[in-house]
Amino acid sequence: MEVNKRDELPDVATLEIVVRPDVGVASTREQFLQDRIRRVVGPVIALELHPRTLIQIVVQIVQSGDTKALNTIALSASINATYMALLDAGVPLRSTVSATSIVCYATSSTQAALTTGGVLIDPTRPELEKIEKDITSVHTIAYELKGGQMERLLLSESVGSFTEDEVFECYDAAAKVCEETNRTMREAVTKSVQQKGRWRD
Amino acid sequence: MPRDLTPSTIENTFVLKALTERIRLDSRSFNQLRDLDISFSSTEYGVVDVKLGRTRVIARISAEITQPYTDRPYDGLFIISTEISPMAAPTFEAGRKSEDELVISRIIEKSIRRSGALDTESLCIISGEKCWAVRADVHFLDHDGGLMDAACIAVSAGLLHFRRPDITIEGVGSRREVIVHPITERVPVPLAVLHVPVCVTFSFFDVRKASSAISGRTRKDEAKDVDEDDVEEEEEEEEDDSSVAVLVDATLQEELLRHGYMSVTANTNREICQIQKGGDMPVDVGVLLSCSEAAIMVAEKVTKLINKRLKEDEARRNVGNLLVEARAENDR
Amino acid sequence: MASRMEIFSPEGLRIDGRRWNEVRHFRCAINTHPVSSDGSAIIEQGNTKVICNVIGPVEPTLRSRVVPDRVSISVKVVVAPFSTIDRRKRSQNDSRIQEMCSSIQHVFEDAVIAHLFPRSQIDVNLYVVAQDGGVLQACINATTLALIDAGVPMYDYVCACTAGMLDREVLLDLNRIEESDMPFLTMATIGSKRKVALLQLEMKVQFDRLEPMMAASMSGCHHIRDLMDNEVRKHGKSRLERGSL
Numbered sequence: 001m002e003v004n005k006r007d008e009l010p011d012v013a014t015l016e017i018v019v020r021p022d023v024g025v026a027s028t029r030e031q032f033l034q035d036r037i038r039r040v041v042g043p044v045i046a047l048e049l050h051p052r053t054l055i056q057i058v059v060q061i062v063q064s065g066d067t068k069a070l071n072t073i074a075l076s077a078s079i080n081a082t083y084m085a086l087l088d089a090g091v092p093l094r095s096t097v098s099a100t101s102i103v104c105y106a107t108s109s110t111q112a113a114l115t116t117g118g119v120l121i122d123p124t125r126p127e128l129e130k131i132e133k134d135i136t137s138v139h140t141i142a143y144e145l146k147g148g149q150m151e152r153l154l155l156s157e158s159v160g161s162f163t164e165d166e167v168f169e170c171y172d173a174a175a176k177v178c179e180e181t182n183r184t185m186r187e188a189v190t191k192s193v194q195q196k197g198r199w200r201d
Numbered sequence: 202m203p204r205d206l207t208p209s210t211i212e213n214t215f216v217l218k219a220l221t222e223r224i225r226l227d228s229r230s231f232n233q234l235r236d237l238d239i240s241f242s243s244t245e246y247g248v249v250d251v252k253l254g255r256t257r258v259i260a261r262i263s264a265e266i267t268q269p270y271t272d273r274p275y276d277g278l279f280i281i282s283t284e285i286s287p288m289a290a291p292t293f294e295a296g297r298k299s300e301d302e303l304v305i306s307r308i309i310e311k312s313i314r315r316s317g318a319l320d321t322e323s324l325c326i327i328s329g330e331k332c333w334a335v336r337a338d339v340h341f342l343d344h345d346g347g348l349m350d351a352a353c354i355a356v357s358a359g360l361l362h363f364r365r366p367d368i369t370i371e372g373v374g375s376r377r378e379v380i381v382h383p384i385t386e387r388v389p390v391p392l393a394v395l396h397v398p399v400c401v402t403f404s405f406f407d408v409r410k411a412s413s414a415i416s417g418r419t420r421k422d423e424a425k426d427v428d429e430d431d432v433e434e435e436e437e438e439e440e441d442d443s444s445v446a447v448l449v450d451a452t453l454q455e456e457l458l459r460h461g462y463m464s465v466t467a468n469t470n471r472e473i474c475q476i477q478k479g480g481d482m483p484v485d486v487g488v489l490l491s492c493s494e495a496a497i498m499v500a501e502k503v504t505k506l507i508n509k510r511l512k513e514d515e516a517r518r519n520v521g522n523l524l525v526e527a528r529a530e531n532d533r
Numbered sequence: 534m535a536s537r538m539e540i541f542s543p544e545g546l547r548i549d550g551r552r553w554n555e556v557r558h559f560r561c562a563i564n565t566h567p568v569s570s571d572g573s574a575i576i577e578q579g580n581t582k583v584i585c586n587v588i589g590p591v592e593p594t595l596r597s598r599v600v601p602d603r604v605s606i607s608v609k610v611v612v613a614p615f616s617t618i619d620r621r622k623r624s625q626n627d628s629r630i631q632e633m634c635s636s637i638q639h640v641f642e643d644a645v646i647a648h649l650f651p652r653s654q655i656d657v658n659l660y661v662v663a664q665d666g667g668v669l670q671a672c673i674n675a676t677t678l679a680l681i682d683a684g685v686p687m688y689d690y691v692c693a694c695t696a697g698m699l700d701r702e703v704l705l706d707l708n709r710i711e712e713s714d715m716p717f718l719t720m721a722t723i724g725s726k727r728k729v730a731l732l733q734l735e736m737k738v739q740f741d742r743l744e745p746m747m748a749a750s751m752s753g754c755h756h757i758r759d760l761m762d763n764e765v766r767k768h769g770k771s772r773l774e775r776g777s778l
Contacts, residue, residue: 020286023263023338058288060340062259063248300635307632316737461643463732473743476718476734479639483728486747497740 007054012047014054019078022061033059033075040079040099040142040155046092055091057082064125072101072140073123075157079142080181087189097154098178098185099142102170104162105134119169121177137162141174145182150175208457216458220446221408227254227452232495234450235347239358239507241514246389247363251355254452255345260355261338262363266379269325269332277324278334283309283352289341290453305349308477309339312353312398312466316474319360323393326368331379333365335392346453349464353400358507361397362514364389396468397507399500400475403492404451405461405482409444445488449495463489465496469504473497540714541699548710549579556694556706556753561674561764563682564772570658572683576675579708580665585675587683589655598654603647605654608634610672612661633669640721640730641676646686655685666709667695669719669733674757681765689724690761693731694753696720696746698738703749720750725758727751 007014017037019030037059045055059078079099086093103120120127128135137160144152158167208216219226229235235254242248247262269276283306285293293299313319324333337359339352367387369380448455451462461482466474473493478484541547551557557579565584566573572587590604598605610630614620637657645655657679659672670693677691697704697717707717716736723730729751738746 018286018288020284020288020340022261022340023336025282025284056287056291058286060286060288060342062340063242063245303628303631304635307628311735315735467740471740472737473734473740474737476732478729478732479636481639481643481730483643483723483730486727486729486751489729489732490744490747493740493743 008052011051013045013050013052015042015045015047016054016056017041017082018056018058020058020060022064029071033071033078036075036140036155036157037078037082040097041082041086043154044083044094044097044144045086046094049092057085070103070128070135070138072103072138072157072159075099075140076101076122076142079155080185084185084189088192095151096145096182096185097142098145098182099140099155100174100177100181102139102141102174103128103131103135104137104139104160104166104170105131119173121173136160137166139167139170139174141171141178143175143178145178148179148182148186150179208454212454213458216454217406217408220406220448223446225448226454231447232449234499234502235452237354237503237506239354239510241358241362241510243517246384247359249355249359249362251351251358253347253351253354253450255343256347256351257341257343258348258351258355259340259342260352260359261340262335262356262359263338264333264335264363264365266326266331266381267334269329271329274329275325276321277332279314279319279321279324279337280334281306281309281314281337281339281356283339283341285341285348289344289348293344304477304479305352308349308400308464308466308475309352309356311475311477312400313337313356313360316396316398316466316468318357318394318396318398318474320393320395326379327370327377330377335360335363335365344453346451346456347402350400350402350450353398353466354503354507357394357397357399358510360392360394361507361511364391366390396470396472397500397504398466398468398474399496399503400464400466401449401496401499402451402462402464403495404448404455404459405463405484405488406446406448406458407444407460407482408446445482445484447488447492449499463492465493467493467496467500469497469501471497540711541702541704547704549708553702553704554749554752556756557708559757559760561678561761563678563765563768570679570683572679572681572685574675574678574682576671576678578667578671578674578706580663581667581671582661582663583668583671583675584660584662585672585679586658586660587655587676587679587685588658589683590650590653590685591656593652593654599652602651603642604645604650606638606641606645606657607654608638608641608657608659608676610634610637610659610661612664612668616661616664633672636669636731636733637672637676640673640691641680644677644687644689644691644723644730645680646688649686655680655683664709666707666712667719669693670695670706670721673721673731674761678761678765690758691721691723691730692754692758692761693719693721694750694757696750696753698742698746701742703745705749705753718746718750720747720754722751722754722758725755 015038017034019033020026021030059082061074064074076099079097083097100122103123137158140155140157142155143150144154216226238252240250249260251258267278269278285302287293293302319335324335326332337356339356341348366384367382367390371378371380451459461484463476463478465476468474478489545552560577561574563574565575566586570586570588574585576583593599593605598607610633612630657676659675661668673691673693680687695707695717697707697711697715699715704711716738718732718734720729721731722728
């Protein structure tokens with residue numbers, strides 16, 4: 001796409017990311033999401049193949065799964081959606097991306113979460129609302145995958161108090177979920193390609 | 202940033218030629234709407250997904266309690282936000298209002314807010330202190346023409362579908378307190394919607410211009426004709442109805458090529474809420490009147506569909522526990 | 534105070550003593566600012582007063598405004614803060630004013646013979662000095678006169694007029710008090726025929742009432758056209774006599 005003169009880069013494509021909230025007008029929260037998505041997706045896209053052009057990504061949150069204070073699900077879902085959209089648009093990518101969110105919370109018996117607390121992987125809104133008061137830390141983790149296997153960590157966004165062990169635990173759990181998500185996405189893509197490619201037969 | 206899409210001359214002549222033969226490219230008749238699909242969110246109230254052909258719009262209604270404006274203590278707030286993101290089409294720039302966007306937002310504003318579709322007085326909780334602020338966020342997801350029509354239908358349907366949590370006021374005088382009951386506790390309350398405005402856009406094409414362009418006459422000759430011959434103008438008057446092609450619910454391509462448009466908002470009470478005919482192409486009064494009448498017909502059809510979908514949605518919700526519980530509460 | 538006033542008395546008289554089908558006192562003058570602009574006009578419709586300056590056709594200042602096959606018109610409307618009772622500063626970005634600009638622009642882009650001036654631009658500057666209802670119509674009428682004064686070729690006069698509907702009575706050319714009390718439409722016609730260039734209706738009205746309203750405003754438009762035509766001819770004559778053409 002044609003790029004604004006002001007934003008034109010001589011050797012790579014400009015990446016514009018717009019995040020739009022489901023309710024209200026864009027605020028710092030959307031800025032935050034934009035920034036994080038750029039960090040994750042930016043290095044994956046082969047920007048140098050399209051110098052002096054614009055790649056515009058618009059993320060519209062249709063239904064927010066987060067409770068008011070959080071935006072972890074929005075972030076992981078945005079990253080996954082962005083990745084799928086990039087695939088659909090045929091933008092050259094270096095590798096596959098997948099993200100997930102993990103919420104740690106204190107169970108009623110323990111004071112602080114430590115390692116004894118509960119862990120929710122890929123939570124839904126009703127689940128979150130139930131434990132809202134006991135949440136101790138929230139992690140959003142994105143992996144770069146190669147051949148369906150976790151390769152490198154792209155994003156680790158953690159908020160709250162937690163221990164080192166907890167983080168590593170989360171990383172392991174996230175890797176599994178990301179691989180799973182990646183498989184689902186792959187299936188979806190295969191299916192759509194098959195459908196689109198029908199004219200070949 | 203990308204400039205406005207400009208269709209090619211070939212496209213232009215092709216579409217116009219087809220129209221002179223009374224053919225639309227998507228094989229619709231002139232006064233036929235595209236397939237309209239309305240669906241409601243199964244989990245939340247007031248989230249509507251409207252698909253008008255390939256145009257897709259989502260409206261989301263939300264409500265919160267705020268303070269009313271000091272000069273209107275008895276009125277609640279009703280805001281419609283229609284910001285078009287580049288998601289609809291790359292020509293829309295994020296954060297900057299284009300002229301199209303301005304027109305769209307004004308028309309929706311006039312159609313729904315100024316026509317009093319939502320009774321704002323019913324949103325008042327304690328006069329001058331607390332009231333509901335209802336907010337309609339319109340998200341344009343795909344743009345294939347008729348954005349305002351789709352948005353208007355979406356907001357209207359959304360308002361009908363939306364339920365706000367029930368409230369009770371406790372205490373007296375200055376120590377009154379408002380208790381909000383979550384929708385899981387008490388049956389949520391629908392909004393006071395007075396009528397259902399439906400916006401219909403008519404596109405005008407000057408077929409005469411098209412046919413003369415095709416027959417090789419330049420526009421200069423044509424202009425001369427209009428200037429010189431009064432006799433011929435008389436003839437034109439008679440031709441008028443045939444020289445204007447009136448299309449309902451134009452696609453993006455037709456929208457870009459049209460010579461003029463008029464959008465009419467009507468409801469089932471045979472009321473016209475708003476008319477906006479931009480100054481583009483001069484059209485005979487009779488055509489405008491018949492368009493307005495057609496708009497009422499469309500409004501009736503669309504309202505019927507909205508009501509049908511609302512009923513279906515309600516039936517679906519009834520299966521769940523929520524309303525069964527609610528009904529028990531009502532009986533008491 | 535307002536509640537005691539009768540918008541339309543049983544005797545058939547309106548607040549300012551007009552009958553239903555009478556337009557307000559219409560005064561216009563063209564070539565009022567011969568030095569500062571290529572064409573100019575002042576219009577008074579009742580207590581509404583609008584000044585219009587036209588500059589052009591000139592080379593567009595912005596590259597983006599260049600249209601290869603026709604002239605582009607840019608309209609700016611300035612509403613003076615002292616034009617209403619409540620002194621309020623309206624910014625240029627007020628969405629109502631912007632909408633007005635865009636509709637005036639579209640009206641005249643199709644009313645002037647645009648293909649005669651490709652790649653050029655006409656600037657229309659409107660100053661609303663006093664408003665007492667019917668601002669849009671006054672702006673459109675003033676622009677027509679100023680464009681004629683500037684010598685921009687047009688197909689015909691563009692004339693605008695409002696009409697309202699009170700219960701079952703049609704009222705022509707509303708003033709501010711009447712405007713706030715009833716649904717009304719603004720209509721602009723091209724020439725003395727039934728061609729409608731612009732039509733705006735902002736409030737709810739029964740469909741059956743629409744036709745009489747449109748008929749009334751149409752006749753109002755034609756009446757205003759005659760008045761403007763007289764003024765233009767008078768002005769032309771006086772300039773001919775002075776030999777300043």
